[in-house]
Amino acid sequence: MKILMTATLAAGFMATTALADGSVTIASWGGSYQEAQSKALFEPAESATGIEVKQETYGGMSDVRLQVSSGQVTLDIVASGSGSAARAAAEGLLESLDYDVIDVSTFYPGLYTEHCVGGDVFSTVYAWNTDTYGDDGPQSWQDFFDVEKFPGTRAYRGKVPGALEGAMMADGVAPEDVYTALDSEEGIERAIGKIRELKPHISVFWTSGAQHAQLMKDGEVDMTTGWNGRFDNAKKDGANVKYSFNQALLDYDCFAIPKGAPNKDTAMKFLAEISKAEYQDDLPKYITYGPTNKAAYETGVITAEQAAALPSSPQNSEKQVPVSLEWYAKWETIAAEMYDEMLTE
Numbered sequence: 001m002k003i004l005m006t007a008t009l010a011a012g013f014m015a016t017t018a019l020a021d022g023s024v025t026i027a028s029w030g031g032s033y034q035e036a037q038s039k040a041l042f043e044p045a046e047s048a049t050g051i052e053v054k055q056e057t058y059g060g061m062s063d064v065r066l067q068v069s070s071g072q073v074t075l076d077i078v079a080s081g082s083g084s085a086a087r088a089a090a091e092g093l094l095e096s097l098d099y100d101v102i103d104v105s106t107f108y109p110g111l112y113t114e115h116c117v118g119g120d121v122f123s124t125v126y127a128w129n130t131d132t133y134g135d136d137g138p139q140s141w142q143d144f145f146d147v148e149k150f151p152g153t154r155a156y157r158g159k160v161p162g163a164l165e166g167a168m169m170a171d172g173v174a175p176e177d178v179y180t181a182l183d184s185e186e187g188i189e190r191a192i193g194k195i196r197e198l199k200p201h202i203s204v205f206w207t208s209g210a211q212h213a214q215l216m217k218d219g220e221v222d223m224t225t226g227w228n229g230r231f232d233n234a235k236k237d238g239a240n241v242k243y244s245f246n247q248a249l250l251d252y253d254c255f256a257i258p259k260g261a262p263n264k265d266t267a268m269k270f271l272a273e274i275s276k277a278e279y280q281d282d283l284p285k286y287i288t289y290g291p292t293n294k295a296a297y298e299t300g301v302i303t304a305e306q307a308a309a310l311p312s313s314p315q316n317s318e319k320q321v322p323v324s325l326e327w328y329a330k331w332e333t334i335a336a337e338m339y340d341e342m343l344t345e
Contacts, residue, residue, distance in 0.1 A: 023052035024267050028079040030057040031210030032233040036286035037079070041119070041274040044282070051270050061088045064258045068093050073260040076267040080116060082252050083161050083328030089115035090329050095257040095264060102272040106295040108312070113325070116254035117271055118292030120283055123250055123311040123320060124162035127216060127231045127243035128223040137223065141247055144223060145170035145194065147201050152222030154198065155215050158205030158343065160335045161328070164191040165249055165321060166225065175247055179324040188335045192342050205343060216241040228311060229287035250311060250320040252292055284310060 026042060028034040038055065046053040058064075058075070061084045067073045080088070088094050094115040104112050111118035126144045128137030132152055138144045144154075144166065157163040165178050171194045173181045181187045195202075203221055206212040212226035217239040228248070231241050255274070257267045273279070280291035281301040290312030296302065307313050311320070 022050065022266065023054060024076040024263050024270050025054045025056060025074060026077040026079075027056045027058035027063070027075045029060075029209060031208070032213065032230060032287060033209050033227075034079075036229070036283060036289075037119070039286050040282035041279050044279060045270060045273040049270065049273055051266060053270075060084060061093065064088060064093050065091070068259050071260070073258050073262065075258050076261045076263045077255055077257060077271065079119065080254055080256050081161050082113075082116065082118075082254055082325055083323060083332060085116035085254055085256050086113065086325040086329040087332045088256070089113065093259055095259055095261060097257065097271070098268050101268045102275055104275065104293075106277065107275075107292055108294050111252050111292040112254070116256040117275055118252045118254045119274070120280075120287075121250070121252045121290035121292060121310070121312040123228045123245060123248040123316075124157075124166075124225060125228050125231070125243040125245060125248040126166070126223060126225055127241050129216065129219060129221070130240040130242050131219065132222040135242060137242060137244070139244055139246055141166040141169040142172075144225075145198055147198070150223070152201075153203045153220075154201050155204040155206050155212060155221045155224035155226075156195065156198070156202045157225050158207045160332055160339050162225065162249055162251070162323075163195065163339065164188065164335065165323075166247070167191040167194040169247055169321075170194055175321045178321055179327045182327060182331070185334065185338070188331065188338055192338055196342055196345070199342075213239070229289045232288040232309070245311065245316045245319045248311070248320045249323050250317055251323040253289075254292075 028037055042053050064078060096114050097117055102117055126138055138150055164182060168178045168181050168191045169175060209227050209230040212224050213230040213234040215221050215224055217234050217237055231243050235241050255271055257264055261267055277293045277295035277299055280293045281296035281299045283289060284302055284306050288309050290310035
């Protein structure tokens with residue numbers, strides 16, 4: 001009996017291992033964003049490669065940190081903001097990517113790192129309810145923070161990424177000087193102090209893209225910060241929302257492999273597949289985020305009209321502030337602690 005049981009368990013283990021070799025578990029943020037990823041990237045790549053894809057939603061790199069520190073990693077690929085990925089890499093939470101496997105030869109410069117390969121380009125913008133302000137909403141961060149010129153309720157980012165830069169510009173710092181001004185605890189406190197002044201007019205500190213899109217769809221706030229593609233999808237669903245790329249934060253999302261991922265090699269192959277132009281050119285069909293692979297603009301799938309609405313197009317990117325990964329790697333942890341203190345005051 002004991003021998004039979006051992007053999008049965010061994011057979012089961014071997015079957016599980018064989019299945020795992022052909023599968024990846026991917027975690028992203030849910031909502032219209034993950035739906036777009038699924039339709040443009042995950043499902044087509046699953047069909048093309050035969051690699052089984054299991055999708056989950058997660059809370060960001062804090063979940064990866066918990067899995068890695070406990071030695072119980074279940075995720076093979078995670079979607080991440082570029083800044084969060086830079087910080088996670090500095091903490092040793094991510095595997096190095098093999099760019100002999102993943103071809104980034106036609107990627108825009110700077111949209112991949114040793115530990116995270118770019119999946120899309122997006123913008124953190126300020127958006128407004130057109131029922132409240134019509135087409136004449138805020139056109140700068142100073143406008144967004146000006147409650148006399150634009151009275152009404154606000155929603156604002158409840159986490160550091162994308163929260164401090166706009167506050168600095170609202171406080172009079174030139175866009176090109178934002179990260180220099182933020183390069184100290186005093187500078188971080190200056191930005192947080194500006195948000196503290198606005199806090200009586202902030203009814204919600206949002207923590208996910210699905211949440212800030214829903215706020216605008218429901219007309220719960222008059223203006224909010226958030227991600228351009230989420231607002232475009234909310235508008236398709238009937239939201240009365242408009243936004244501006246002026247002084248927006250130009251950023252990218254990327255894909256990373258957590259340290260100790262159970263299917264690391266398969267994950268690397270899957271990342272190589274979804275980094276190809278023929279997948280990335282489909283993403284704007286579902287959400288207005290730009291491709292990181294510039295060859296995606298040359299396949300003929302992305303129209304000139306679509307390109308004009310994408311954050312990475314020349315006419316839009318030149319109005320924006322590129323997010324500094326170096327600043328996030330250096331300051332995000334300290335800034336997050338300071339920001340959380342302000343939120344709980």
